[in-house]
Amino acid sequence: MRTILNIIWVIFAGWVLFLGYVLAGILLCIPIVTIPWAIASFRLANYAFWPFGREVVERPTSGIGSMLGNIIWVVLAGWWLAIGHILSGIALCITIIGIPMGIADFKMVPISLMPLGKDIVKSRR
Numbered sequence: 001m002r003t004i005l006n007i008i009w010v011i012f013a014g015w016v017l018f019l020g021y022v023l024a025g026i027l028l029c030i031p032i033v034t035i036p037w038a039i040a041s042f043r044l045a046n047y048a049f050w051p052f053g054r055e056v057v058e059r060p061t062s063g064i065g066s067m068l069g070n071i072i073w074v075v076l077a078g079w080w081l082a083i084g085h086i087l088s089g090i091a092l093c094i095t096i097i098g099i100p101m102g103i104a105d106f107k108m109v110p111i112s113l114m115p116l117g118k119d120i121v122k123s124r125r
Contacts (some may be wrong), residue, residue, distance in 0.1 A: 024077040053123050071118040082112045
């Protein structure tokens with residue numbers, strides 16, 4: 001079932017969100033000091049492309065550095081990536097078949113705003 005959801009996801013929303021994260025990562029690679037945020041963006045691009053069967057968990061070793069990094073992330077790229085997830089989620093929820101994908105899109109909003117200090121792991125369910 002996860003594979004079917006992921007395939008439908010890629011067709012209707014995943015590839016656009018993937019391109020958004022990749023674009024943000026490329027732009028964040030231009031100034032050298034923002035490369036750590038670019039790496040986070042590329043990691044999220046992978047998750048946004050194929051989300052079902054994976055989940056986001058807090059990294060136990062994250063601390064104040066992650067929080068400060070997330071503040072910078074929100075200013076640089078997080079806010080417009082979150083808006084992309086919200087708009088995509090609304091569009092997906094309009095159709096019956098898109099509701100599970102729309103809910104998944106809304107679940108990605110917090111990580112699109114605060115990606116540092118979190119890990120993406122395989123789901124246990």
